[in-house]
Amino acid sequence: MTEEIAVIPGDGIGQEVTPAAIEVLETVGKFEFVEAEAGDRVKDETGEALPEETYELAASADATLFGAAGETAADVILPLREAVGSFVNVRPARAYPGVDALRPETDLVFLRENTEGVYSGHENRLSEDLSTLTRVVTSSASERLAEFACEYVSDGEYDGFTVAHKANVMRETDGRFREDVLRVADERGVHADEELMDAFATHVCLDPEQFEVIVCPNLAGDVLSDLAAGLVGGLGLLPSANIGEDNALFEPVHGTAPDIAGEGVANPTAAILSAAMLLDHLGYAEESARVDEAITSVLEEGPRTADLGGEASTEDVTSAVVERL
Ligand code: NAI
Ligand code: MG
Numbered sequence: 001m002t003e004e005i006a007v008i009p010g011d012g013i014g015q016e017v018t019p020a021a022i023e024v025l026e027t028v029g030k031f032e033f034v035e036a037e038a039g040d041r042v043k044d045e046t047g048e049a050l051p052e053e054t055y056e057l058a059a060s061a062d063a064t065l066f067g068a069a070g071e072t073a074a075d076v077i078l079p080l081r082e083a084v085g086s087f088v089n090v091r092p093a094r095a096y097p098g099v100d101a102l103r104p105e106t107d108l109v110f111l112r113e114n115t116e117g118v119y120s121g122h123e124n125r126l127s128e129d130l131s132t133l134t135r136v137v138t139s140s141a142s143e144r145l146a147e148f149a150c151e152y153v154s155d156g157e158y159d160g161f162t163v164a165h166k167a168n169v170m171r172e173t174d175g176r177f178r179e180d181v182l183r184v185a186d187e188r189g190v191h192a193d194e195e196l197m198d199a200f201a202t203h204v205c206l207d208p209e210q211f212e213v214i215v216c217p218n219l220a221g222d223v224l225s226d227l228a229a230g231l232v233g234g235l236g237l238l239p240s241a242n243i244g245e246d247n248a249l250f251e252p253v254h255g256t257a258p259d260i261a262g263e264g265v266a267n268p269t270a271a272i273l274s275a276a277m278l279l280d281h282l283g284y285a286e287e288s289a290r291v292d293e294a295i296t297s298v299l300e301e302g303p304r305t306a307d308l309g310g311e312a313s314t315e316d317v318t319s320a321v322v323e324r325l
Helices: 014-028 040-046 052-060 073-083 139-155 173-188 197-206 218-232 269-281 285-301 314-324
Strands: 004-010 032-035 063-068 086-094 107-113 123-125 131-133 161-165 192-196 213-216 239-244 248-252
Touching (some): 004 014, 014 063, 014 269, 014 285, 052 073, 063 073, 063 269, 073 248, 086 218, 086 269, 107 218, 139 173, 139 213, 161 173, 161 197, 161 218, 213 218, 248 269, 269 314, 285 314
Parallel strands (some): 004 032, 004 063
Antiparallel strands (some): 086 107, 086 239
């Protein structure tokens, strides 16, 4: 293992949970870590939230580990996802034993389109009274996501996937998305069903066990995966992977948590699970599984951070994971 990992801690608790993820990676392997700046702090200093050298580093590294950015999040993470050529955001939301979850039976994976939809940046202020947004949906991006989804569920662990959309109202854009995704699934012989995304929001709260893998447009994936975070015990637990053709970026779903930043009490689970996804992506499936086992055991037996009802620090939890490894 001599892969180069770009490390971009960013702002707030990004500075606290990213070192935890690195400590875990150093325990199971040998990587070359190269750190770079992005976010509010570097913008205050230089006027740029995402310096050119950080973008270039993410684009050239074998993988990137990102923490979080504050007010500048959109200026940082959207171009970084582009730098690694990411077309899908993989967001598992799983309830761990020992964690007080609203729905302990939850075990979901969201596959979120990562390049277009309402996040394409085509917003306009047309008058004092009127602002508009142009939503972009292409067949090429929808089909690429569907192909990834078919591949993702083909390892035998899943029965298929559910497409969440709102094609009954956004007939042209979500209509295209729905049609392309279902067609690709059909061509590949993968079982796919569909739900209107608002109905999905209700059904996933009432009975999350009826779903496994959910394929959705950009904004829907953002919102519905955060909703799932609520079902499994909070944002401190959810990792994510932004996957591209030959590059990828891994980040916790949570932000900079200004209410607890600087106190050393942030839950490092999401960042550590993101590191586990990074290991898996680079082909270190065994190491990834070991990290997953170690954090699962710590979540079950403690120590726990305050968001999970404990009193432990970020450092305490990280050390407990490293000890088990
Ligand atoms: P947030 O995720 O930072 O915090 C929401 C709540 O969850 C807070 O009460 C926080 O304390 C808690 N929380 C989050 N992660 C936690 C962890 N690891 N351990 C314990 N508690 C945790 O979301 P919020 O408050 O909406 O946004 C704060 C800032 O973060 C904003 O400036 C926003 O722009 C930015 N943000 C950045 C993201 C990114 O860089 N990818 C994603 C989401 C928000
Ligand atoms: Mg979000």
